[in-house]
Amino acid sequence: MSCRRLVLTLAVVMVLGANASTFAAGNAARGKQLSYTCLGCHGIENYKNAYPNYSVPRLGGQNATYIVAALQEYRTGERSHPTMRVQAGSMSDQDMQDIAAYFSSLAVIKPGGNGTGTAPPKVTALCRACHGKDGVGTADQFPTLAGQHEDYLEQALNEYKRGERKNALMSAFAPQLTAEDVIEISEYYSQQTPGLATLPRRLTILSD
DSSP: HHHHHHHHHHHHHHHHHTTTSSOOOOOOHHHHHTTTTTTTHHSSOOOOTTTTTEEOOOOOOOOOOHHHHHHHHHHHHHHOOHHHEEEEEHHOHHHHHHHHHHHHHTTTSSSSHHHHSOOOOOOIIIIHHHTTTEEEEEEEESSSOTOOOOOOHHHHHHHHHHSSBOHHHHHHHHGGOOOOHHHHHOOOHHHHOOEEEEOOOSOOOOOO
């Protein structure tokens, strides 16, 4: 293993250790009640952000811990989307946990699905440790990417590259990606299908 790969692997382990017990289980029933404002965008399949124009991410079945972390990053400004900053700014920590529990409960996601295409080199070198070969997060801290909108994945990766999203791991990985890498990775993960025990009718699969 190269020195760089070793450092990045250790960084992943440190993040896992730091976050393993950060969030308590949320109340999905309460989260369903609170999520009415979320569903105006995330409950409409193929709904698009107005400007810049890209698909709003799918959240059904997404890892709950990741959803909480993302909401907290919007609240603190580590993610720059203005509407999400306003939404997250009005939420308590318990609200976030409950909403995350609700969206996470909408589908059961597991590795071992049927995808298409060959993993680009950067998926093998950089992405797989956290997001898995088939796009299923390897721990609850990491988002599942399988079946996510391709244009949303491109937007998210480019925001990490530009520093508009701030995350310790992604800030190390994203600058290594070329514009072509971003397109290839986004296309690949959007084409993957995770193993599914249940699948909701409308909030189909996932988000970063």
